Amino acid sequence: MRTQEVEVLLVEDNRDDAELTMRALKRNNLSNALVHLKDGAEALEFIFGKEPGEGKPDRKPKVILLDLKMPKVNGMEVLERVKSDPRTKNIPVVILTSSGEDPDIQKCYALGANSYIVKPVDFDSFAKAVSDIGMYWLLLNQPPH
Amino acid sequence: MISSKKTEHQEPEWFSRGNILRVLGVALAYFIAARCGLLLAFGNSNATPVWPPSGIAFAALLLLGYRSWPGIALGAFAVNLYVFLTNEACGTETAIWVSAMIAAGNTLEAALGFRMLGRSNEPYPEKASWVYRFVVSALVMCLASAAIGPLAVSFGSISPWSNYGTVLLTWWTGDVAGVLVFAPLLLVWAKTPSWTGGWQRAGEGLCLLTGLLLVCGSIFGGWFNESSELPLSYFVIPFLLWAALRFRTHGVTLATVLWVVIAVQGTATGNGPFFSNDLNISLLSLQGYVSIISVTFLTLAASMEEHRRDSEALREARNEMVTLIQQRTTELVTSRSEIKDYQDRIEDIQEVLLKNTILDFSRRARLSGTGDELDAIAAGLNTMSEELEDHIRRIRDSEERFRVLVGNVKDYAIYTLDKDGYITSWNKGAELIKGYTEIEILGKHISHFYTEEDTLSGVPFNNLRRARERGRFEDEGWRKRKDGSLFWADIVITSMHDEQGKLRGFVKVTRDVTESKESREKILNLNHELEQNVAMLQDVNKELEAFTYSVSHDLRAPLRAIHGYTRLLAEDLKDGDSEKKRMMEAVMRNARKMGKLIDDLLSLSRMGRKELQRSHVDMNLLSSNVLQEIKTTQPANATKINVQSLPPAEADYSLISQVMSNLVDNAIKYSSKNSIPQVEIGSFREEGDVVYFVRDNGVGFDMKYYDKLFGVFQRLHSSEDFDGTGVGLALVKRIIAKHGGRVWARAENGKGATFFFTLRSRTKNENARSRSIAG
Incomplete structure (x- = not known):
């Protein structure tokens, strides 16, 4: 699944949510260069390599869709690593969470999250939200070189 | 101080040398006096207007004591015998027994007078009352001689019985006059004059003597025969008065004797105002004159003497008084300083008194005080003592009130300890709280109330030490009742000091606060429970938050999946499957509704926690x-x-x-x-x-x-x-x-x-x- 040019990195432990997300993106042909990882540890390994301090991260996705509540390494830690590393801090990170009750919303913004999206129950709303995000970050947004 | 010393003559033994000499002396004196007296006899008779031996005999007994009476008898017998034998009036034998009878009469006369005037009184004419008794004695005593003498003469046929009455009268008056004139002279001159001598006094006496001799010579010397009719006898009075005033009894008696001798001599020789042709008339009138004048001036002189002695006594008494006053004043000054000392001491004592010591100054004063000043001191001290006692009483009253007050306090055990921690007082409250009666606990140590562990670890002593150091110590802890049960006590120990700051003891107030401790513990327990509950609630709240998070996160995810997949299925349906589509719509609607329900519930729960x-x-x-x-x-x-x-x-x-x-x-x-x-x-x-x-x-x-x-x-x-x-x-x-x-x-x-x-x-x-x- 790993392609040379990754545009969307989806980090989501919930398989259903992942599928519905990918479906929503697919509707707008935004899922061609998408990598889905099931937890934070995989995400960090994908971005920074297996060993700490190993070379220059070769994969710079255009956007990271990050769930917060995950086993092993949670979303917050991933966010912190990405945003604290000068090589990766420019990668837009969109937090996708199930609930607006999350106590870490403020912290996420403080750490540099670019968006914080509560996933609606209604699939139509959910799909619209996801496609809007994809459209925005992949097509409209001009990342720095 | 002058006290009348009685001249208690120790009577000499009869045959002692002194008494024999005395008897012989008296006999000789009597004989000479009688011989001289006979010279004064009128005419050729033996009758004399003044019989000096009577006075000499009387004075001899008074001065020398009654054991000298044989001298009187001897002298009288000798002189009478000598006279009778000389003029040959009778035979020798008759002369002897007549003389003996006369001598017996004379002796009896003196003895009677001695008896009447007595030795117990002052034998000196220094009081008017003595003169009175002397005169009465003279009148009575001479009756003895006057009765016996004429009788003997009549028996001896020397004088006829018809003359008996006349002889008796003459005899009696002569003896009386002799006693009145001569006895005082001897009695007075036996003592030294109270007036002092000196040239001035001697010159005055000489003037008086000369004047008296001149006057007497004029009256009785027959110098002025033609004027013998005049009552010149009164001219002697001023001189006697002079003698009485200036020389008192000594002067009067001497002047009287001189004057009487001259008067009698003059009259006997037929001169003077009292001479009469009738022997008896001239005798009696002379005797009356002599007796009255001499007694009068003797009385006057005696009164003077008495007055002098009284005023002297008075002066001496006054001097003594002055001395006494000076002495007392000195004593008073001393006493004052003593009082000052007393006062200082009393001030010291006051302090002691404050410590409930009683001092009975009355008793002390009675024990030690004898003089007036000491009485005054005692009175002063008593006043002070009374005030102090009053003060003490008031303090005692107040103490009593305080004691009653404290004694009846029931909710607090209030008791006192001495400085070593032994109990010295006990109130009702202490009895109620601790269970001991006053009698049981007095004198016991405070450690009785502590638990054994406390006592062993020295808690009672430490508590007292802290109270001593800080003045006050408060504590709470378990204490033991008499029955061994424990109660939680709230105690305050306060130390008591005297003025010098020395520790006297402690006051301890104990309260049984077991109930309040229990309720306090209950409250503490409740508080603890409450805290636990709050902690639990906080835990619950955290759980709730976690739950809420999980609800919002985990419950919505499945709903989203349900709704999403249903949606995808519905999109794949053909247009004819309207029934399937409707059912899928229902699934999606319910999923949505549940999502909404979850959101609403979350909002509601969030409300409870959120600050405005x-x-x-x-x-x-x-x-x-x-x-x-x-x-x-x-x-x-x-x-x-x-x-x-x-x-x-x-x-x-x-x-x-x-x-x-x-x-x-x-x-x-x-x-x-x-x-x-x-x-x-x-x-x-x-x-x-x-x-x-x-x-x-x-x-x-x-x-x-x-x-x-x-x-x-x-x-x-x-x-x-x-x-x-x-x-x-x-x-x-x-x-x-x-x-x-x-x-x-x-x-x-x-x-x-x-x-x-x-x-x-x-x-x-x-x-x-x-x-x-x-x-």
């Missing part, structure tokens, strides 16, 4: 925002919404937006079945509060179910008729309550409903007021 963020809220802006949002979410809505101008409020903007949103949502929802749905948003003032309201013309509700209106999950309409979760109004109520306001509603079935709310209560008072209005 009050700010100035423009209610007009707020409502227009709410309406704008509704228009966005429900674009198809055709309800006519009328908004009045609303006054601003102090409130949490987002929460009141929620309230407004919910109420307007409800109004739109429940009026949706009206053909012309209308919603009105407005406000009015009621009793100072701003009341906002949202009114609709919808279905309304039955007021009998009003109770359930604001309950969670409570619905007055079915979901069939009106969609809803039953959380909206519960959330509204919670938000309004959080603001301190109130919310209520008025409705009627089919005639619409109005919901009111207030947002007041910026202060608690206003809050309370609005609450009371709401109630």
Whole structure:
């Protein structure tokens, strides 16, 4: 699944949510260069390599869709690593969470999250939200070189 | 001091040499006196107007003692015998026994006088009363001689019996005169004169003597024969007066003797105013004259002497008094300094007295005081002592009152300890609390009340030490009653000091606070429980938050999956499968509804935890925002919404937006079945509060179910008729309550409903007021 040019990195432990997300993106042909990882540890390994301090991260996705509540390494830690590393801090990170009750919303913004999206129950709303995000970050947004 | 010393002559032995000499002396004196006296006899008779031996005999007995009487008898016998034998008036034998009888009479005379005047009295003519008794004695004693003498003469036929009466009278008067004139002379001159000698006194005496001799010579010397008819005898009086005043008894007696001798001699030789041709008349008149004058001046002199002696005694008494006064004054000065010392001591004693010592000054004074001054000192001390006693009494009274007061205190054990911790007093409260009676506990040590562990670890001593060091020590702890049971005591030990700051003991006040300790422990337990409960609640709250998070996170995810996959399935359906499509729609609708329910519940739960963020809220802006949002979410809505101008409020903007949103949502929802749905948003003032309201013309509700209106999950309409979760109004109520306001509603079935709310209560008072209005 790993392609040379990754545009969307989806980090989501919930398989259903992942599928519905990918479906929503697919509707707008935004899922061609998408990598889905099931937890934070995989995400960090994908971005920074297996060993700490190993070379220059070769994969710079255009956007990271990050769930917060995950086993092993949670979303917050991933966010912190990405945003604290000068090589990766420019990668837009969109937090996708199930609930607006999350106590870490403020912290996420403080750490540099670019968006914080509560996933609606209604699939139509959910799909619209996801496609809007994809459209925005992949097509409209001009990342720095 | 002059005391009248009685001249108690020790009577000499009869035959002692002294007595024999005395007897012989008296006999000789008597003989000579008698011989001289006979010279004075008138004419050729033996009759003499003054018989000196009688006076000499009397004086001899008084001066020499009664054992000298044989001298009188001897002298008298000798002289009479000599006379009778000489003039040959009778035979020798007759002369002897006649002389013996006469001598016996003379002796008896003196003895009788001695007996009458007595030795017990002053034998000196120094008092007028003595002169009186002397005169009486003389008159009586001479009767003895006068009775016996003539009798003997008559028996001896020397004188005829017819003359007996005349002889007796002559004899008696002669003897009396002799006693009155000569006895005082001897008695007085036996003593030294009270007046002092000296040339002046001697010259005066010489003048007096010369004058007296001249006068007597003039009267009785026959120098002026032609004038013998004149009563010249009175001229002797001034001289005797002179003698009496200046030389007193000594002068008077001597002058009298001189004058009498001259007078008798003169008269006997036929001169002087008393000479008469009749022998007896001249004899008697001379004797009367001599006796009266001599007695008078002797009395005067004796009185003078008495007066002199009295005034001397008085002077000496006065001198003695002055000396005494000086002496006493000195003593008084000494006493004063002693009093000062006493006072100083009393001041010292006062302090001692304050420590309840009693001093009986009366007793002390009685023991030591003998003089007047000491009495005065004693009186002074007694006054002081009384004052002190009064003071002590008052202190005692006050102590007694205090003791009674303390003694009757029941809720506190109040007792005193000596400096070593032994109990010295005990009150009722102590008895009640500790169970010991006063008799049982006095003298026991304070450690009796401590538990054994405390006593072993020295707690009682440490407590006393701390009280001694700090003056006061407070503590709480277990103490033991008499029956061994324990109670929790609240104790205060206060140290007592005397003026010098020396420790005297302690006052200990103990209170049984077992109950209050228990209740305090109960409260502490409750507090602890409460804290635990609070901690538990906090835990529960955290759990709830976690739960809420998990609810929102984990419950929504499946719903999202359900809804999403159903949606995807529905999209794949062919157009003919309308029934399948409807069922899938139902699945999606329920999933959505559950999502909404979860969101609402989360909102409600969030409300309970969220702090209000009050700010100035423009209610007009707020409502227009709410309406704008509704228009966005429900674009198809055709309800006519009328908004009045609303006054601003102090409130949490987002929460009141929620309230407004919910109420307007409800109004739109429940009026949706009206053909012309209308919603009105407005406000009015009621009793100072701003009341906002949202009114609709919808279905309304039955007021009998009003109770359930604001309950969670409570619905007055079915979901069939009106969609809803039953959380909206519960959330509204919670938000309004959080603001301190109130919310209520008025409705009627089919005639619409109005919901009111207030947002007041910026202060608690206003809050309370609005609450009371709401109630």
